[in-house]
Amino acid sequence: MFLKRTLLSAAALVALSSSAYAACPTPTVSDMKGLQSVYPQQFELAEFEKAVSCDLAISENPAINDLNARITGNGKLAVVADRIPAEALVVAPYDQIGSYGGTLTGLSKGTESGTSDLLSVRHVNFVRYADDLQTVVPNIAQAWEWNEDYTVLTFDLRKGHKWSDGEAFTSEDVAFWMNDIILNPDVYEKTPDRWLFAGKPVKVEAVTPEIVKFTFPVPTPGILNRFAVDFGQPFQPKHFLGQFMPKYNKDADKLAQSYGFKNGAEAVDFYYGGSDWKDVPSPLLKDADKAAKIGRAVVPTLESFIVVEENAEGRKLVANPYFHMVDTKGQQLPYLNEIVETYVSDKEVQNLKIMNGEVVWKQQAVFLEDFPLLKENEGKGGYNIQFAPTFGENVFYSFNRTHQDPVLREIFNDIRFNRAMSVAINRDEINEIVYLGQGKPMQGVPAEVKTVSFVTDDHLNKDIQFDPAMAKKLLAEMGLKDSDGDGTLERPDGKPLVVRLVYSSQGSPVKMQELVRDYWTAVGVRIDLKEVTSDEYRASGNNNDLDLTVWKYDGNAGPTISQDTTVFVPPFGDFFNPGTGFAWAAWKKSDGAEGIEPPADIKKLWDLSEKFIQVEFGTDASNKLGQEITDIHVDNMLKIGTVGDIVAPFLYRNDLQNVKPIKAKTYDFYWTYPYRPQQWFLSQ
Structure with missing residues (x-):
């Protein structure tokens, strides 16, 4: 698909009208001055100068020498034309040339x-x-x-x-x-x-x-x-x-x-x-x-930007004086002088700072459950809060199939237990309370359905109905009983069936955890709930210390799975997004010398995944492999999904300019990376 060489040639450059511009124009995305470019919204320097029939005069941020002085070890700056590449990248700002x-x-x-x-x-x-x-x-x-x-x-x-x-x-x-x-x-x-x-x-x-x-x-x-x-x-x-x-x-x-x-x-x-x-x-x-x-x-x-300060409260960054982009006026980017990032672990404090107008940009860890409050205070805080479609926001629950406790391991590996936990969840209620009715109940699948064609309705609908009676029946078939009548089932060794649900609010809404706790407790599985920081959560997850992991799907959109099938194979995630089956992964890495040998269908996933990334994404061969991988995931209920196809909020302060509504709020396209934040600026 990306087979042809993409070096610019004379034939590829934009043809001009017979009359050349009297002065260099400054096209923006909203007004391209009749110009076209080989790639959307940007030009190579030679391409741009040929298109406008003039040499672009390069200029710099008036504060750049002061900013450079804050970069430890940097010497005196040369003129800006000598600091940017000879083949600089010219960026057309969205709405206007910035300040x-x-x-x-x-x-x-x-x-x-x-x-x-x-x-x-x-x-x-x-x-x-x-x-x-x-x-x-x-x-x-x-x-x-x-x-x-x-x-x-x-x-x-x-x-x-x-x-x-x-x-x-x-x-x-x-x-x-x-x-x-x-x-x-x-x-x-x-x-x-x-x-x-x-x-x-x-x-x-x-x-x-x-x-x-x-x-x-x-x-x-x-x-x-x-x-x-x-x-x-x-x-x-x-x-x-x-x-x-x-x-x-x-x-x-x-x-x-x-x-x-x-x-x-x-x-x-x-x-x-x-x-x-x-x-x-x-x-x-x-x-x-x-x-x-x-x-x-x-x-x-x-x-x-480059980090110049960091302590326990946050970090500060200043503009890179050697950055390789310029705007269509020749001004070196970025326009902004500085980034100040403050560390706030408490969601209520985060919301307060937003409502006080202290936050210029925020999209990660802003949940729908917070939208009514933040929308109500939009005018007071001088910000704009909007919805964007999401990729990978379906929150999953994944029971630890290689738990260090052999009794819990046996329970968690029984598909009847996982099916019971799935049908015990009231996804419609979660959708209304947590997602304001904006989502769609669906099962967990290892590929973002909006970006692939091999995920079927059968995959998405498997065991998503709310049926507590069915859940109790499946648990009873496993031999799990409540002998003392206290409402909590006993494990085969006689101990109460208690599952500790550790979570981080960065990865999933708090209210969802409270709801799921109540759903599962109602069918006899007592849930102890504990919120921790994302660092603590990840450390415990990657150390195989959690009873189950809960997070939103990251890394399952098409551009990611086409080159990285981490989400397909044990432990079905990475350090930042741990899944399950860590001892299965250890068995594979050690050629069987360590860990726990996985079931036969789980073993197939490694071979299928290797084949998947060796064929062109989206082809019949790719889709056939993708469907077989999805079958194994859903049949084993490796990750119990909740609600997908949701929208999620992002916000920015009203003085932030050249912001374009994002097409998807997702880590899988790396948040703001497609939207060229180097051309953002603050109105004075």
């Missing part, structure tokens, strides 16, 4: 907790989805090319692109990321599964400074989608992290020790954190004094 200045204020739960919303505001990757959520467009890369069998993907980078500290960004930084970070046992004891294909790593080569080649061991046609929607950035600053590696600096360990590290590997971990995820606790939280001594607060970035 510089101002601070984007936002909220998250804590460092690495609910941060992806604001992280997406500054995010970059090789490519991204345009706001139609259908077209992949250039970003860090200006072009790409596939070979015929989808095993070789070549990216063309931007000549003259620079890191946020002014050092050159080249293909060597991409090769360094794979060869010296992902495949480095000092960083990852085991290569992350997401970068293995049929069990083998991808080969990354720097062909020229601007050309980098990915060679996959098997066809991987969907991988471009990973580079369009994924949080992970496939490049790291070799000039900075490489100084702590003996491969590039024979005195690497000595240098690291001079800063108080045990060796160079510890210094790399201090800055990289062993994760593609950008919002792990920064060096400023780990040891601000050590970071200051080294002279670099955080790793240099290609993003639009």
